[in-house]
Amino acid sequence: MPEFIGGLPLHPLIVHFVVVLLVIAPLGAVLSALWPAVRRRFGWLAFAASAVATALVPVATASGENLANRVGTNPLVQAHERLADMMIWWALGLTVALGALMVVHTRAERKTTAQVAVGGGGAEEALTGEQRKAPALVMIVLAVVTVGVAVGTGIHVYRVGDAGARAVWEGVQNLPPQNGG
Template structure:
């Protein structure tokens, strides 16, 4: 994996993709879990955002380690790295939860469209189990969406502090 793209370190470039996706994904997951109309229209899109964000987290952490090796570490960088190492678990949990929610939703919608006995008649007793599963998955998705959103903020805040703390005390560069 390259350390630089167009002369810029890869880490801040990838991190911005991760941050955008892992802010959109929890918001989409919350809507998906709580609002059936949004679930039908945007549920799979929320899943896709979470999945792509999850895939990019290891790229971001790896490129961050490369950058830290190049520029050196500080207590702020170490805090940022420790928090960033946990991000994959939040992202993965959110991806699995919203994916499971969408699979159960899609299966229930198909079953309701055809009817449980093939005649178009829906047996309400058989639909209670998917409803309970949907409620459980919705609660899990809401919790993981909130946790993921909070953790993205924590990682980003620690990274910003690692980069920018003490900058106000530096003299202007290049006559600026």
């Protein structure tokens, strides 16, 4: 993996992709979990954003380690690295939770569509009360889990980014302006 692209370190370039996706994915996950119309239209798109972000987290982590090897470490960089190492678990959790929600939702939609196509009333009457409650209960549990993981992911993305920004910019406000500026 290259360490630089066009003279810029790879790490901040990849990190910005991850940050954007891990803001879109949790927002999409919360909306998909709570609002069925959003889930039908955008749930799989939010899942795709989460999956791509999850795939990019190890790239961001590896490029960050390469950059740290070049610039050296200090307590701020070490704090950022410690938090960043946990990011994969949050991203993976979001992807799994949202994926499970979308699979159950899609299967329930297909089942409903198939029952309506078969003949409407007769097929609908074949479902018992317990059979109707089970998918609804599973959807509620998955929605709660998805919202919880999405909120946790959003908070952790902020924490990692804040630690990284502090590692780079801490103390800059105390420097005198350069180049006559």
